[in-house]
Amino acid sequence: MTSGIEVLRKLEQQELYLKIYNEYLSSDITLQDLGEKYGITRQRVSQIVIRCKVGEGDYYSGGQKAKELWDTIGEDRTENDSMSLAIRKELFRSHLEQNFDIKIAKNNHKFTLLLGRNYAKRKPTLEATAG
Numbered sequence: 001m002t003s004g005i006e007v008l009r010k011l012e013q014q015e016l017y018l019k020i021y022n023e024y025l026s027s028d029i030t031l032q033d034l035g036e037k038y039g040i041t042r043q044r045v046s047q048i049v050i051r052c053k054v055g056e057g058d059y060y061s062g063g064q065k066a067k068e069l070w071d072t073i074g075e076d077r078t079e080n081d082s083m084s085l086a087i088r089k090e091l092f093r094s095h096l097e098q099n100f101d102i103k104i105a106k107n108n109h110k111f112t113l114l115l116g117r118n119y120a121k122r123k124p125t126l127e128a129t130a131g
Contacts, residue, residue: 021049
């Protein structure tokens with residue numbers, strides 16, 4: 001159960017994330033400058049921008065959509081024909097680039113920022129792989 005305080009904090013955070021995202025889109029400001037302005041790291045600004053881009057302005061929706069995408073990559077595989085993590089990462093990167101114009105270099109951990117710590121490393125559940 002979510003408390004009223006948690007809901008209020010999430011709404012406040014969403015407003016801030018949307019403000020950062022809109023400022024990023026509407027100006028030539030760098031991620032570093034945005035981070036300094038809002039007292040967060042450049043890496044955190046990058047995470048906010050990427051999740052908002054995937055969620056069409058909604059940070060939390062973007063994170064959820066990314067997790068759903070990650071879970072569906074390779075879901076047609078059986079346990080004996082599992083897809084390697086490297087291949088899943090490449091398919092995920094490709095989808096982000098083609099559908100959201102998000103470019104992530106190989107060996108870059110931005111996709112982990114999008115999904116959340118350790119989410120990409122976990123094994124798909126049987127429900128996710130059963131299709």
